[in-house]
Amino acid sequence: MAAARVTMAAKGRNAVFVVFSIFLYAPFLAIFILAFQGPQGGLNFPLRDPSLHWFHDLIDPRSLSDFRPAIGRSVILALVASAITTIVSLAAGLAFRRRFTGSATLFYLTIGSLVVPSSLVSIGIGIICSMLGIQMTWWGSALGAQLTWTLPFGVLIMLAVFSHFDRSLEEAARDLGANRWQVLRHVTIPVVAPGLFAVALLSFMLSYDEFARTAVVAGSENTLPLELFAFMSLSVSPTIYALGTVTTLLSIGALVIATAVLIRSANRRRAP
Amino acid sequence: MTDTALPSTKTWRPHTRGRLDIRTLLQVSPLWAILLMFLVLPVALIVLVSFWRFSGFTMEPGFVLDHYRDLFRPSTLNLYINTLRIAGITWLITAIIGFTLAYHLTFDLNKPATVTIKFMILTIPFFTSAVIRTVAWVPVLGRNGLVNSSLISLGLIEEPLNFLLYSEFAVILAYVHAMTGIMMAPIFNTMNRIDRSLIEAARDAGANGWQVLRHVVLPLSMPGIAIGSIFVLTLVVGDVATVRLLGGGQLGTVSVAITNQSSLLQFPIACANAVALLAIVLVCIAVILRFVNIRREL
Numbered sequence: 241m242a243a244a245r246v247t248m249a250a251k252g253r254n255a256v257f258v259v260f261s262i263f264l265y266a267p268f269l270a271i272f273i274l275a276f277q278g279p280q281g282g283l284n285f286p287l288r289d290p291s292l293h294w295f296h297d298l299i300d301p302r303s304l305s306d307f308r309p310a311i312g313r314s315v316i317l318a319l320v321a322s323a324i325t326t327i328v329s330l331a332a333g334l335a336f337r338r339r340f341t342g343s344a345t346l347f348y349l350t351i352g353s354l355v356v357p358s359s360l361v362s363i364g365i366g367i368i369c370s371m372l373g374i375q376m377t378w379w380g381s382a383l384g385a386q387l388t389w390t391l392p393f394g395v396l397i398m399l400a401v402f403s404h405f406d407r408s409l410e411e412a413a414r415d416l417g418a419n420r421w422q423v424l425r426h427v428t429i430p431v432v433a434p435g436l437f438a439v440a441l442l443s444f445m446l447s448y449d450e451f452a453r454t455a456v457v458a459g460s461e462n463t464l465p466l467e468l469f470a471f472m473s474l475s476v477s478p479t480i481y482a483l484g485t486v487t488t489l490l491s492i493g494a495l496v497i498a499t500a501v502l503i504r505s506a507n508r509r510r511a512p
Numbered sequence: 513m514t515d516t517a518l519p520s521t522k523t524w525r526p527h528t529r530g531r532l533d534i535r536t537l538l539q540v541s542p543l544w545a546i547l548l549m550f551l552v553l554p555v556a557l558i559v560l561v562s563f564w565r566f567s568g569f570t571m572e573p574g575f576v577l578d579h580y581r582d583l584f585r586p587s588t589l590n591l592y593i594n595t596l597r598i599a600g601i602t603w604l605i606t607a608i609i610g611f612t613l614a615y616h617l618t619f620d621l622n623k624p625a626t627v628t629i630k631f632m633i634l635t636i637p638f639f640t641s642a643v644i645r646t647v648a649w650v651p652v653l654g655r656n657g658l659v660n661s662s663l664i665s666l667g668l669i670e671e672p673l674n675f676l677l678y679s680e681f682a683v684i685l686a687y688v689h690a691m692t693g694i695m696m697a698p699i700f701n702t703m704n705r706i707d708r709s710l711i712e713a714a715r716d717a718g719a720n721g722w723q724v725l726r727h728v729v730l731p732l733s734m735p736g737i738a739i740g741s742i743f744v745l746t747l748v749v750g751d752v753a754t755v756r757l758l759g760g761g762q763l764g765t766v767s768v769a770i771t772n773q774s775s776l777l778q779f780p781i782a783c784a785n786a787v788a789l790l791a792i793v794l795v796c797i798a799v800i801l802r803f804v805n806i807r808r809e810l
Contacts, residue, residue, distance in 0.1 A: 253612055253616035253620055257616050260613065261634070264689060266652060266658075270651045270658060271647065271648045271651065285657075285661070328546065331538070331539040331542060340532050340533075340536045342540075346540060350547065354743075355743065356555065357790065360750065361554060363554075363770055363783070365554050367557050367558065367774075368553065370777070385550060388550050391543065391546060442639070445639060446639065449643075465641055468644070468647075469756075472647065487644055488641070491636075491639060491641065495632070496636075499632055
């Protein structure tokens with residue numbers, strides 16, 4: 241009786257999972273399908289004459305919705321943000337293995353960076369630029385705003401990675417005569433490389449998709465999410481679905497790869 | 513068992529005392545520099561500028577409380593009521609669903625691989641583009657969208673439902689869609705560490721499933737619920753895109769007002785709103801931390 245009730249409850253929770261997952265992915269599925277709308281097709285179902293028309297429109301220089309410059313800017317920005325996040329998180333992760341003056345403050349500041357409402361970061365940086373007469377640009381002020389979002393994730397991942405790190409590997413290298421730089425270069429970095437890869441990939445995606453903190457501070461040239469937002473308020477065509485399909489599939493792919501790499505390395509280190 | 517599936521920060525604790533050598537200084541100075549420049553300085557300036565004089569076009573240094581007094585105008589107060597209502601409803605729904613899903617992942621599944629896959633299914637949408645995620649609701653909720661056309665063809669309604677899109681309903685739905693995963697993740701992390709023998713002990717002592725949930729699992733999951741709640745609260749009150757794209761122009765929130773005011777260069781007014789919003793968020797976080805000790809989770 242009791243056992244049967246437990247199973248019933250578990251089935252109920254599984255049903256919640258299934259229904260919620262459908263709710264999660266149905267909107268994405270809708271735009272994936274509608275991205276293949278024919279030239280005469282609209283923003284809603286039904287799908288008329290399926291075609292690749294809107295994917296072509298996406299990269300057509302004659303089209304109103306030529307997103308290529310914005311995509312270019314967003315990719316460059318994401319690469320830079322990802323590189324900075326990876327290096328800074330690695331350095332901070334190395335330091336956080338020891339206690340040092342201000343480590344608690346720095347840790348809570350990093351968490352604070354994650355939970356401060358995005359609109360505040362955005363206008364705060366806007367005010368600095370306006371007071372100092374600095375031109376706001378996607379590669380300057382917007383990069384800074386995005387780092388307040390990507391760095392907390394990077395640092396937290398590196399903390400997790402280093403919490404599984406076997407320090408006797410470094411000691412062994414030192415005993416064999418390696419200097420600090422050689423230990424870092426030949427032992428520490430190779431061991432945490434999967435973690436670094438995950439940080440790089442995740443921060444690339446977070447930066448590429450970032451809207452809330454970039455919005456006010458990107459200056460005159462828009463990043464892709466800002467361009468999309470502007471495009472949405474002007475006219476909407478299935479081009480946006482085509483772009484959404486490409487972007488979302490890239491995001492999902494990157495996240496799956498990053499997680500798989502992290503898990504594989506964690507499991508491998510745990511194995512005897 | 514399942515903790516091999518996901519990395520965890522549990523073995524790390526913030527240290528309070530220690531030393532600071534050159535190497536450590538070099539390692540942490542980039543992080544310090546970025547956070548000071550792009551987080552601490554902006555927030556400090558927001559507080560400072562909120563007291564400045566503002567004439568409609570120019571601002572000048574000073575110490576006036578005018579902008580704070582203006583917050584108590586009915587139209588402005590309304591923005592705060594909207595923001596808190598939306599945040600409250602979103603929090604309640606994400607907490608209930610997030611807790612249920614975390615429970616499912618922790619106690620109903622045997623294989624670590626299944627846990628990982630289900631965990632990813634639930635958290636991936638949070639990390640996709642906020643704008644795209646929002647756009648994706650148009651073909652689903654619109655006048656001629658999937659929901660309306662299905663309801664009409666089922667004969668349940670005759671006219672399309674207009675409140676589905678460009679409404680507060682749409683905004684809250686989009687928040688629940690994006691943020692339940694980020695609520696679920698920390699709850700799962702905490703629940704996963706509950707000693708299973710406690711649950712067996714409660715069962716042996718005669719507790720039924722509901723009593724175990726209410727008196728064992730729920731209290732021990734509170735730190736995770738607290739962290740998830742802080743995430744959801746700050747994400748909702750800081751959001752602008754979802755409200756702009758799905759709110760239909762009628763719906764005003766504090767963050768939308770702040771962004772509008774700062775794009776009109778009305779910085780002191782925007783800053784007073786930002787300080788008030790930050791104060792509300794900090795009070796909420798303080799209340800949460802007053803009742804729940806999350807130190808062990810960090």
